[in-house]
Every structure is written in C-alpha cells, then in structure tokens.
Amino acid sequence: MEDSNNQFADAGAPAATNDVEGQAQDEERDPESNSVLHQPLLLKRNTTLSSSPLAMVGAKVSYIESLDYEINENDLFKHDWRSRSQVQVLQYVFLKWALAFLVGLLTGIIATLINLAIENIAGYKLLAVVNYIEKERYLMGFLYFAGANFFLTLVAALLCVFFAPTAAGPGIPEIKAYLNGVDTPNMFGATTLIVKIIGSIGAVSAGLDLGKEGPLVHIGSCIASLLGQGGPDNYRIKWRWLRYFNNDRDRRDLITCGSSSGVCAAFRSPVGGVLFALEEVATWWRSALLWRTFFSTAVVVVVLRAFIEYCKSGNCGLFGQGGLIMFDVSGVSVRYHIVDIIPVAVIGVIGGILGSLYNHLLHKVLRVYSLINEKGKLHKLLLSLSVSIFTSICLYGLPFLASCRPCDPSIPETSCPTTGRMGNFKQFNCPNGQYNDLATLLLTTNDDAVRNIFSTNTVTEFHIFSLTIFFVLYCILGLITFGIAVPSGLFLPIILMGSAYGRMLGMAMGPYTKIDQGLYSVLGAASLMAGSMRMTVSLCVIFLELTNNLLLLPITMLVLLISKTVGDCFNPSIYEIILELKGLPFLDAHPEPWMRNITVGELADVKPPVVTLCGIEKVGRIVDVLKNTTHNGFPVVDEGIMPHVGSPTGATELHGLVLRAHLLLVLKRKWFLQERRRTEEWEVREKFTWVDLAERWGKIDDVAVTKDEMEMYVDLHPITNTTPYTVIESMSAAKAMVLFREVGLRHMIIIPKYQASGACPVVGILTRQDLRAHNILSAFPDLEKSKAKKGH
C-alpha cells in the first residue's frame, strides 16, 4: 500500500513540466510534512504556468494525478469493444448491480458493527464512571474516565499516524476531489479502510468532539473501491468479470455509490444519502447513477433495519436503544403558524453568521495545526492526546459547576434522575430526586447528548447557564478537535454546537412563540450545518429522515435557505476551504468571468513547448522523452498523406494522443520493430490486450532497454487514442474549461488556427492545473485587476 505513492517519483530532472502529474521531485524530502498547509496554493509566482503535484490526502502529503474519464479510442480498445459479445455486456450489467448491492450490504454491516462497538465501549466506560461517582469517588472516576479516553485516543491516533495517515480526518474533501478527477493515492486502500474503522471506533468512544458520519462516507467509498478492483492492491482477485471495472469511469460510479451508502448508514437516511452524494460529493452525475446509488442506499437501510430488529431482543450488549435512530421526534406534534416565520428567520440568520465564523476560525486553527504536525509524527500524536486530555477534563469537570435541580414531579421517578449511561436527567453528583443538567449533556456519548438536547416537552430541563457552558465548550472543542490525526467527521460537532445555540435561542424567545424548545434545537443544528457546509436539499432530507417528522419540512427548508444565503456572503463552504487548504486541484463547475479575456493559445505560450512523438518512433527517443519529462500524455504526429493520391503532403498532421502508461507497457513488453514500418492490428493484439492497457504501470526507471534496442522502432499507431478532444488556439480559457470539465478530460490538445506548412500541428496541451483560476492568475497577474473590479 504505502509505496504506491512512490510510483511517479521517478527522481529525474524535471525538464519541461507542462503536465502536473508525476512531476519528478524528491519523495524523500519529507513525505510526512504538512508543508502544503501553510503555502496553501503551492504556487511559485513566476511567469510560467507552473503547478504542483503535491496535496494533502488525509494527513499525508502525496503526489496526485489526474484520472482518465475519457474513453481511449485506440485500435486495441476498438477491437475489444467490437469483439464484446452480448453475454459480456450482460456480465457487465449484472456485475454493476451486484457490486452496488455488495457496497450497500457491506457498508450497512460495517456501520452496524461500528455502532455496536462504540455503544458498548463508551457504554461500559460510562457505567464504570457512574459507579465511581455514585460512591462519591470523584477523583477515581475522573482518572478512569480520562485514562480510558486517553487510551482510546492513543489507539486511534497511533494507527492513523503510523499506518494510514490518509485515514485521518473526514475523508469527504478527498472523495470530492477524487470524483472531480483527482487521484488521491492510498485513499481507498485496505489499510486505510481498516484504520478508519478501528480509528473511528476509538475516537468516538473516547468522547472526542467528532462524529462517525464523515468516516462512514469514507468507509463506504473504500469498500466500493476495493470491491471494484477485486481486493487490496497486493492481493487482487484476477476475476475476468472485474476487468470491466478497471477504468476510472466505472470506479467513479462505484465510489459515488459508496459515498451515498456511507451517508445513508450514518443517518439512516436513504434519500438523503443519494442527495448528499449528488449535491456535495459528485461532480458528474446522470440519471442512471441516481437509480444505482438509490439501490445501494436501499440495501443499507434494509441491513440496518434487520440489525436493529435483531438487537431489540438484547443480543447486542448495550446497543439496543442507542446508535442509529438519533433524533426521532415523530411522536411529537409540531405546531407552528405563519407568525413563527420571524423566529425561524432569526435562527437562520444567526446560523449563517455562526457557520461562516466557524469556517473562518477552523481555517486558522488548521493552519496552526499544520505547523505543529509538520514537526513529525510524535508531535501529531502529542497534539491528539492533549486534545483528548483537555476534552476529558472539561467533560468531567464542568458538570460540577452546574447546580443540582429538582426533578419535575410530573416525570416518572424511573426517568428522573437516572444513573445509567443513558437517560435524560443524569443524577451525577446530586442527591436523590435531583439531577445535574450539565452532566446530562456532557457525561454521555455525543449521540445521546444530541438526543437529550433535542428532547421535546422539557422546557425547564436545562438552565441557560448550563447551556451556555455547553455551547462555549463545544465551540472550543469543535475548533480544536477536527484537525487532529484521528478519523473525524464534521457533522456531529456542528450539530452539537447548533443544537445548543438553537435551544438557547428558544429559551430567549420562549414567551413569544409556540414552537417547542427541542424543535428550536433541531432548527439551530440545521442552520449551523447549512451555514458551515452550505448544503440545502440534502441536509433538508437528512433532517427530515432523522427527525422522522414531515411537518418540520417547510420551516427546515426556510432555515436552511436563509443560513446558506447568509453564510455565502462571508466565505465558501467548509469543504471548499479544506480542499483549498489541502491543495487539491478541484475544478469548479463555472469558469471565472475573467477567463473569457484569455485564450488557450496564450496559456500554451507560457508553458514549455509541447513534446510530440512520431507515429513510428525510435525506442531511444521514447526512453529519452519519458525520462526527461513528466508528461503523462504525448501528441502523436504523422507525416500527412494526400488523400486519394498517397504521396506525402510535406506537412505533419495530428494522429492522436498516447499515454505514458501505454508507452511504458510497450517498453516493458519490448514490442520493438527492426525497421520503420506500420504494423497490422493483429500484430499488436498478439502482444497486448485491452486489459493490459487499463493497468497503470510503474516508472521508467524500472524499464531496462539495451543499447541495441534503443535503435529499434515502435509503431505507436495502435496504442494511440485517435480521437482526443481538441480546441483551437483562439478559444477562450473559459469555454475550454467548460469543455474540459463537462466532458471530464485529462488532456486537452490545442491545435493551431491555421497550420503553416511544416509547422507542428499541436500548439500545446492543457491539463487540469492549467485551467485552475489560481494558476492562471499567477502567470497573468494583470488578469487579477479585472477580477478585482468585477468580483466573482
């Protein structure tokens, strides 16, 4: 696993770098450094269009590549496609659905197991602590509590730091980038999956202020990716059927299914899961995919339901009640009128402001953290453990500040006060018949805390003082916990913060409105989510499915729309901020307006000249080119032949584009010709199959070519993609970017407006990085003025 990010570090001299991917740099410089974070855009301000192949994946600096969604229409592909029988088409369709089913099934099972583990570990931990407190052995209780949390955090952090740095964090930004066309190495491997599962269990059980929702999305995607490639990198099943999925397009679809299954498993929200993938994660979407992701999430829901039925009979330890159905308020009758639109709007506005403030502050904290993390693995570990200890102290210590409150006589004695690990009115340090409202919120799992603060018809339960402490504490924890090296989701911290502020607002507005405080709490959580994550439809559906109450729909919609609008006035969404911070070259849907003022020809001018190959090329030159450039695609040019005459025109014409991986394959298989001649299709088919071409082959240094062979020839025609997408040099960058992004390209060839006799038929090649606004601006700073004038 770990070495696969070395595969493009060919340690040569980076000569002409008109292509991002695999730029030769010294991998050993400091692979673990987070240096990306504090030079966020990785740009040297110079006059050439430069770009960096480095980005943060999880907590690891990796060399990123682009994905190839374009169908490589070369002779081999065409032959394979023509020879594909009806049976093979059926195999493909069957496997597509079988994989979607398996993704749902496995995600559902793993999600249940994670919930089971968390509920049991955290449950027994809390029971032991409660026992100490009942005996008034408070110090012992604290030591046990802090010790257990420390140990659990240690396990999670150790795994993440030493075995799979890509498993740290939520993973959603990386998945977003992957589905946008950026390969994120080690992101979807087996090690990452296992570390993510165990790390997530550890981190959530440790009571840290983070959720299992983000990690579940990542877990779903890992499962999808592993299934699609037939197992972990080193132990892949070479099943014939799976070869259909050995391409970036089908893998993208599978991972989309996986991410929506993950969201569905996190919130038990099948429609919400599909919409989340559609609205937030996926870049390319089509109706057929809607249906397939929906199938996956349906399977997840059935699995979760089956497990819950099974656990109801008490076979699952402390599970049973906890875990999945988090905030069911279907039993509550919700009443509101048109006038309630005012408090709802207020919630929305404040949520938007707080959300964007959270984004702003988290950005700053992550930059500071990157300085700490950069210093090495030990520092990463220490940071995580410090946060754990701080969390433990606050969670255990702060409830002592709250005064005991008598139970409402109308509530049955069995539910107030409670001493178990769950329940809404925790006795903690209070005498019988009284409860500690802050302990109810703090000395419990995060899921239970949310359930308690969402509880309806409990107007007098919480004191404003306790809520304020809770809110402030979770604001601090929410900011300091996210960046540590454990698997962490952003949903739950934001829900916790939002629910607290919502409930506080509800108390303040109490006399003027009929809306229940629990409902305010739900709306507060929704507004903060929208204010920070800027999703609308998917959040709305997730909240709908979480609260299980359709009457909430109109006001939830209103809150979400207002919060998002307000938030958008200040800064981009938290995922966009993280993407930017990690240096992942995400390609936006819309070109910047000023990109109309520059043509692709001008972009090509500031890049090093393009390196082309001849249709029948000397082996020596191929080796040379591969060694001295880092490009991943080379235009293949041919001598023009007069149509109907057959004599050379004296000019060159573009035959197509050949990929580095395919050239390496040719060198490795030594498919060389003694003389300079065109080959027949069968000749190449004897040597390679289409399946071979789908693999990504290692690096040029692995290939040994003898001196004699250097003088031989290779016929590039059969392996050349004869129909690359091209643009004329006078096309504006804006329109070129629309084409690049809508069709999902990796290389875009620029052809001259008029080709003078004997001149090169290719002006240049553009890749993802060349079309990113930041990179263009660094080469053409004068464009910035028009940008500043116009705004975005």
Place this chain on the structure above:
Amino acid sequence: MEDSNNQFADAGAPAATNDVEGQAQDEERDPESNSVLHQPLLLKRNTTLSSSPLAMVGAKVSYIESLDYEINENDLFKHDWRSRSQVQVLQYVFLKWALAFLVGLLTGIIATLINLAIENIAGYKLLAVVNYIEKERYLMGFLYFAGANFFLTLVAALLCVFFAPTAAGPGIPEIKAYLNGVDTPNMFGATTLIVKIIGSIGAVSAGLDLGKEGPLVHIGSCIASLLGQGGPDNYRIKWRWLRYFNNDRDRRDLITCGSSSGVCAAFRSPVGGVLFALEEVATWWRSALLWRTFFSTAVVVVVLRAFIEYCKSGNCGLFGQGGLIMFDVSGVSVRYHIVDIIPVAVIGVIGGILGSLYNHLLHKVLRVYSLINEKGKLHKLLLSLSVSIFTSICLYGLPFLASCRPCDPSIPETSCPTTGRMGNFKQFNCPNGQYNDLATLLLTTNDDAVRNIFSTNTVTEFHIFSLTIFFVLYCILGLITFGIAVPSGLFLPIILMGSAYGRMLGMAMGPYTKIDQGLYSVLGAASLMAGSMRMTVSLCVIFLELTNNLLLLPITMLVLLISKTVGDCFNPSIYEIILELKGLPFLDAHPEPWMRNITVGELADVKPPVVTLCGIEKVGRIVDVLKNTTHNGFPVVDEGIMPHVGSPTGATELHGLVLRAHLLLVLKRKWFLQERRRTEEWEVREKFTWVDLAERWGKIDDVAVTKDEMEMYVDLHPITNTTPYTVIESMSAAKAMVLFREVGLRHMIIIPKYQASGACPVVGILTRQDLRAHNILSAFPDLEKSKAKKGH
C-alpha cells in the same frame, strides 16, 4: 401568439438543408394535421442525412428549432460583458432569486385556485346528482350528471382545439424536450397558460380519467417563461433588468424552476418536485440550480399551507377538506416484517409488467387517435365528447351492478352510509344502513376515489367484484382518455389503476400477510407508476410526502426498484414513447455503442456541402445565402495572415460562426459599408447593442434590400462568435455527441485533420438532428447490423 410558428416558414426553395431548423416548407399545407404521429420518425430513407423540423407540440404540428446554450463570444458580447458593472451583476443575481420566488408564488396561487374551482364545480355537480338519486329520480340524475360532464368537457376541448392546441395533453414531454434544447413554439405563451388553467379545471371537473398534475407542471413552466420574458409575446415589459434573462440558458433555468414548482404544487411535495425535475425533466443540472428550484418549491409549499389554513375556516365553499393533502396516512401505524418482502416483490413485478403493457397499449391507442385527429378540428372535438359521454355512462351506470352491503356496526352512523359528495361509504341507491361500494369509488372526484381506495383498516369495505369492475373500467378509461384534446395528466389515471390492482392483490394475499389493504393499494399505485414512468427516487419521495409516513420508505423503494427493472425489460418509459411519437428530437445522454464506428467526417460527407461566408462579405451574397438555405449558423472564413509578417498566407482560416438571426439584424439595420474594409469595434457598437443580438429576428422575406445595397459590404467580424466548439473530422460520432450534449451546443463545426493549402478550413457543421441515432441509421443502414448484433 398563434403566428409565431410562422416565423421560420420562409416559403423559399429549400436548397441545401444541412441544418434542421426553420427548414422552408409550406406551413399552410395542413398545420393542424397530426401526420407526425403515424410516420413517427419523419424520416425519408435515403442516403443523405436528412431530418425533419416538424414535431407535435401539444396537439399541434409545429416547426421546431434548437436552442442556443453556448455563449456567443463575439465582440459585442465581450464588450458588453467587460462593461458590466458590479451593480449590474447584483441586479442579475437579485432578479434571478426574485423570479424564482415569483414562480413559486404564482404557481402556488394558481394551483390553489384550480383546486378550489375543481372541488367546487365537481362538488356541486355531485351534490345535485346525489339529490336526484335520493329522490330515486335516477334518469334525471344521469342526465344532469352526463350533461354537466359533457358541458365541462366541451369547454375544455373547445379551448384546446381552437385557441391553444399546445395546451392539450400533459405538456411534460414538450418541457423535457425544451430543457434538452428543442424549442417548442407556442408552448409557454400566455394563451397556452390560460387555456391550460381553464381547460384543466373543466376536464378534471368533468370526471374524466385524467389528473391536474401534468398540467400543473406545464402551468408552472409557462409562468416561469412568461416572467422571464416580461409578459406575453405581444405585450412584453421592456424592463432593463429583464434583458439579462433574454437568453436560452437563463430561460432554461427558470423553466426548470417552474416545472419543479408545478410538481410540488400538484403533490404538495417540495423535495419530490425538485427531484422530479432533476430525474425526469431536466437535461442539464448543477448544484446552484438545485438550490434555486428548492427555493421555488419552498415558496409553493408555504403558499399552499397558507391557503389551506384560510380555507379551514370554511371560506372556500366545498374546498376545505379536499384538494391537496391527497393520501395522508400518517395516522396509520404501519407494521411489516422481513417476510413481507415476498408480497412486496410480487407487487413490484406485476406493477412492472402492467406498467409496460400500459405503455405498449397507450402507444397503439395514440396512433389510432392520431388518424382520427388528423381529419380536422371537428373530429378532435367529437372524440373528446364521445369519451366524456362514455365516461359518464360508466361512472353512473356501473354502480347499479354492485349489490348493496350493510354497514359495519363498528363504524359510526355518520360515516356509513354517507350521502354527501365525499365520504367513504356512499349510500347511492341502497336502503338506509347499507352502502354501495362501487359508487364510493366511481361517483366521486378522482382525488376522493384515490383517498377511498387507499383507506386503511377497511378490510371488508370493497367486494372483489366491485374492485375488478373499477380496475377494468379505469384500464379502459386510462387508455382512451389520455389522447383527447384536453389538458390531461398521466399521474392520476395510473395511480387509480395501480391502487385498484394493489388492493385486489392485497385481498388475495390477505390471509398470508399483516400488511394493510390500504397499504397494498398505495404500493400498487407506486409500482404501476414506476412500471410506466420509470422514475425511482423522485417517485419515492413524492409518495413519501404524499403518504406522510416515513415508515413506508423502505418497502416503497423496493417496489419502485423492482417495477422499474421489470418494466425496462420490455419498453422505454411512457415519456420517451410520447417524445418519439411526437417526433421531438430528444438527445439522449449516452451515444449508442455503434456510434463509435463512424466518424463525424463520414457524417459530414453525406450532408450537402457546408456554406461559408467571408469575413467581409458582399450584401448580395448574404441575402442569397439566407434566401436559399435554411441553415441557422454559417462558418466565417478569413484569408490567413502570416503571424509577425502580415502578408497573406494564401490559405483560408476559420474565424468563427455567425448566426442567421444576427445576419438578419445586420440587413434590417442596413449596417453596410461602401468599401471592403475591417471596422472598428465602436462602429458596430453605435449600431447594435448586445441586447439587440439576443432577440430572434423574423425572416429574410421581411427584409428589403435595394439593388445598390446589394453591391455593398458587411464586416461580419464583430458579430461572429469567434470561439465555436470544433471537432476534428476523425473524431467518432460517439465522442462528438458526448461533447455536443454535455456542453449543450446547437452547431458543432468539423475541421479537417490536415488543411491543404487553399482548401476550406471547415468540413461541415453538425446539428442536433445529425447526431440522433435514427437519422444516422437511415443514412448508414449497415450500421444497424452491428446494432442488432450488440443490442442496446
């Protein structure tokens, strides 16, 4: 309104038709004929790539055009864009949201008014009939019933036949085509809107087997289109701000908002509305649009809620209970277990088979109807009225076949039997204390019939005999009603059929399952919808929001997925069938596999040679070209100028593409030059603004050019789109189609692989019709073999 489909009927000699739009044909041939329907593909089987500009829009044969989504990057546009201030950008954004708000508001209000009208008209009609029946004056009752229905149908049909033929039918296929890039004339005008509203009220009140759901989608889209263009065609507000919306891209977004508002208003399903637009209606989609449509549907829901609250106090005549909340089963506790998966799967399979059978039969019926309708307006009218009379006879007469059943004593006397217009146990012709179960289903509005058949905990209410009659009747009515010339939706007929079959299945399975019969009915309706319309996620959410019961979600999902899968084995969805039948050139998302075997160069070869214009062209030639061709875009070629030298290269190069509309504008404004020279940017800006270019100008025959002027010149450079998307001639048709469809083009220029000196820099132009599978197959019949071999 009516004359706007004449605008491209320039009645000249159609010389070279390499372009679909505005092909000159004799409009007066028979504008009302439905001849499209029985030569469905409008193809002459010849060796040139021909295509027809005719299609059925509503019930009218119209000349269709393509829409221009590409940004026309000519000098004027660039100048306008550069001079756009921050304030103007804000104006645009504000107006975008204001229009989305207004679309929601007006759709909500009109939907309420329609419901109000239908409930009252149908309600008073039914009350009068019930009065006659109580007095046992059965014949009088029938005459009143049939007479009222006849009159209401007559109103609807008269309006549709004589004033707005485009208002007939559901409108959804045409909207789908519009959003795919096919302009459907008169589809979104004010007359259409008014006729659709009144016609829909008439047709639904007349008790015909059709719904208001489809028409509401069309109404929403009409409102959106009218708002976007500032009013009806002849009385448009010339508000400066609205000029930003005078382009096909923004209009497309608005109409998407409108269609989702319509679905939302029909089912009170905001999320379902958005998803319906996403899954079924829209072709291009992006996250920003998701948010805006969601905003519109949120407004609709708020409006509907406000009206319902208002009507609760009894101010709305017979409204009050009826109308919107159709199938609320939130009060019912739904119980089911894993074993219930078997009956659910059975429902799904049967629903899929019945749904595809319905599609198949409806297709046949529509073809027969087209033969009748072709004969003229009177025949259309007679057909509608015959269906109305048949419906009246069945609805009134069939209940007499059912035997009276005694009321269950456990049901309070007030609700069994009932004599009013609503209620579940209609007394009809029965003695007191008994009810007629068939009258409960037939002698009521369609909405109430659905509510009654969905009713839960009424196991013994319906006799299997009555349900069978109901099912068979509605199968017949569902087939014969849809094609008549009134506004009609497909949702309700399918729901009625499906609910009947579901309930029958429920009765058959009764002993083996715990699922309630009402629930079976709901699932039956869902399965038939999925089997016929082939939607999944949106239907699921619509049913979720209709039934207001989240517990139904997993089994609804299962049923929908099974039904769709089964249905897809037999035929395409009903909307696709209708699109095909209407001859609308819908461009699918995916190219057919065999399209990889043909290049765009080969396609261009079977088309007439492309007509190019020079950069500075003689007026005479422009007039000539416009008169003798029907192309809407012409490549502009220039003499090549050596870079850095300035002397001509002797070759021509492609400057860009100029649109017919812009050429007409130049001729109309007489912007001619005495000598052959390049103009300055300010010269053209004195004559035209970007706003002028956005208008679509009439026809060439309206332009008078004197003989002297014919000898003058026009500088086409400033009005030429300098960055059209181009493909090289060796590109496969499949990849070209992906580009065409993903980027949303109207014209795609084919450039030669190698341009010989002095040769034309353009090989051809491809349009939407040239890339449609049927058209390609008609020119290259040998491709069909590979198609037959591979399947689809």
